[in-house]
Amino acid sequence: MVDWLEIHQPDVLALQETKLVDDSFPQEAFxxxxxxxxxxxxxxxxxVAILCRQAPKDILTDLPNLVDSQRRILGVTVDDIRLLNLYVPNGSEVGSKKYAYKLDWLGRIKDYLQEALVEYPKLIVLGDFNVAPADQDVHDPDIWHETILCSTPEREALKEILALGFQDSFRLFEQEAQSFSWWDYRGxxxxxxxxxxxxLILISKALVPKCTGCVIDKEPRRLTRPSDHAPVIATFA
Known part of the structure; x- marks a missing residue:
């Protein structure tokens, strides 16, 4: 992670699935x-974690409408931009209790964001959404048809968030076909x-004119014992 940061020098980096208690977070290394x-x-x-060049303000770890012991939400303010870092539940399999929990979780996120946009016009919602927005985001839509991560209710829940006034920053630009950010370790x-x-990096309408690019950096996925996810990088003028 330190190597990647020193190469790319981002102003903000959002992490998901850190899998460690707060006392063990390696803040000194960063x-x-x-x-x-x-x-x-x-x-x-x-x-979840967020690394910033500037000290983050107004840190939020729980939403008023979502009481949840699972640590999946982190909000901060950097300059005049509000960021909400999400690790959306996987959902296990369509029709399961965990799937119902995921859909309810996404619905509560939508309700919160509807109000947050009023307070924070410059708002970025990003992270591991565990939802592929459309068939073009799937290597084989037939295999994944109506399965977890690609089912219609999950995609509709994501569309409802986007309909509040967000854009998927990756799709603001021409991209190569078969562009992905996650690959199973198997096979x-x-x-x-x-x-x-x-x-995904979802951005509010106020930030769309300032977004100059969005790419997926596949290089870290080639490393020994990599994450199964690759970084997504959005740039702003």
């Missing part, structure tokens, strides 16, 4: 290279590019 850290973690599962999925685009 401080040494010029980053402040905000984080909300738990042992073994979930966990040579990365080598065969059998992936999904489930890591």
């Amino acid at each position: 401080k040494e290279i010029g980053y402040h850290a905000a984080y909300s973690g738990q042992k073994t599962y979930n966990g 040579g999925a990365f080598r065969r590019n059998r992936g999904l685009r489930i890591d």
Whole structure:
């Protein structure tokens, strides 16, 4: 992570699935290279963090309409931009209790964002959404048809969030076909590019004119023992 930060020098980096309690977060390693850290973690599962060049303000780890012991939400303000970092539940399988929990969770996020946009016109919602927005974001739509991450209710829940006034920054620009951000560890999925685009950076209308690009950096996925996700990078003027 430190190597990647020193190469790319982002102003803000959002992390999901950190899988460690707050006392164990390696904030000193990031401080040494010029980053402040905000984080909300738990042992073994979930966990979110944000690294910033500037000290983050107005840190939020729980939403007023969503009481949840799982650490999946982190909000901060940097300059005049509000960021909400999400690790959306996977949902396990369509029709399961975890799937119902995921849909309810997304609905509560939508309700919160509807109000947040009034307070924060410059709002970025980003993270591991565990939803591929459309068939073009799936290596084989027939295989994934109505399965978890690609089912119609999940996609509709994401569309309802977008309809509040957000744009998927990746789709603001021409992109290569078969562009993905996640590949299973099994079956040579990365080598065969059998992936999904489930890591998203959604931006409010006020930020759309300032967004100058959005790309997926696949290089870290080639490393030894990599994350199964690749970084998504949005740039703003």
